[in-house]
Amino acid sequence: MTIERAVRWFAFVAMVGGIVRLGMTPSSYIWGGDSNQELICAFIANILMVFGTFGLYLAQVKEAGKFGFISFAIMELGLILVTCTVWSSMLHVSPWDWGIVKAFEISSGMLGLLLFPIANLKARVLPKWPNFTLIIMLAVGVIPMFEKIVALLWGAAYIGMGYAVWSSKLKKPKYEQ
Template identity: 40%
Template sequence: MTVEKATKWIAVIAILAGVVRMIMTPMALIFGVDSPQEMWPGFIACVLMTVGAIGLYLAQADKIGVLGFISFVLLTIGNILVTLGAFMTLAGYAPKPEFMVINILMMLCLTLGSILFSIVTFRAKVLPRFGSVLMILFVLLMFSPAGSYLALAWGLSYILLGIGVWKKNSLQKEIALQA
């Protein structure tokens, strides 16, 4: 399997991650924030987003350079820490002061990684720019009273970027066939 094919299939995981992430919003509105009904899709989405981000990075790695790699690493660490937080919530661990460092690191990596990844993706013009804009919107919603809706923007950003990877590879094949 070529890197292009693998990237394309990993992008499918990003699309699936986005769909699962978006399920969190109605679950939070119906059952409450941090309810098991909200946290299970969140946990699953975190795992899928960690893997799916690899495809989003690989599809544009040659265009986004070192800053893109740094943003990808920060985003991945942030996703892993969010996965850990979701698992701890599902397992019934009460927030403790000693976990505050993990929460701060999670917010720092996820926020900085999402912003930088959005910027380099927007500038690279390889994937849909609206996906990058939605990723910035997700970050803004983290710090707003409308936080229950952040999963919609976050999920939709992964869906659009994943579709962009899928279309990019298909478009490259069409161009190669025409040449």
């Protein structure tokens, strides 16, 4: 299997993760926030997004540079820690009992969701709209009446980025044109 083919498969996983993430929004409206249905969607989506983000990053690794790698690493750390805290919520253990780990999860998650799209925009390979969607998602998430659509925005962004890589609808770097 070639690297390009592996990157496309990772991007496909990112799309599937985005689709599963979309399922969190109706689950939270139907069964309530932190319901088993919503947590299962979050857990599966997080696992898929951890792997899918590799495809999104590797598709632009040359253009992303050091800042891109750092933002990717912070994004991955945030996704992994979010997966752990979702798992603890599924086990009915408060992630806040983890103390500093929960604070580190929130800070790395938010920082990754801010830096990763900025690095993507800087690399100019992935489409702009999914990256702006991730940035807007952070602002929308702090407004109580809109907190349930965060998963919808996050899922749509991953579907958009994953589809661009999977279908090879990427902007060609200037040196390849």
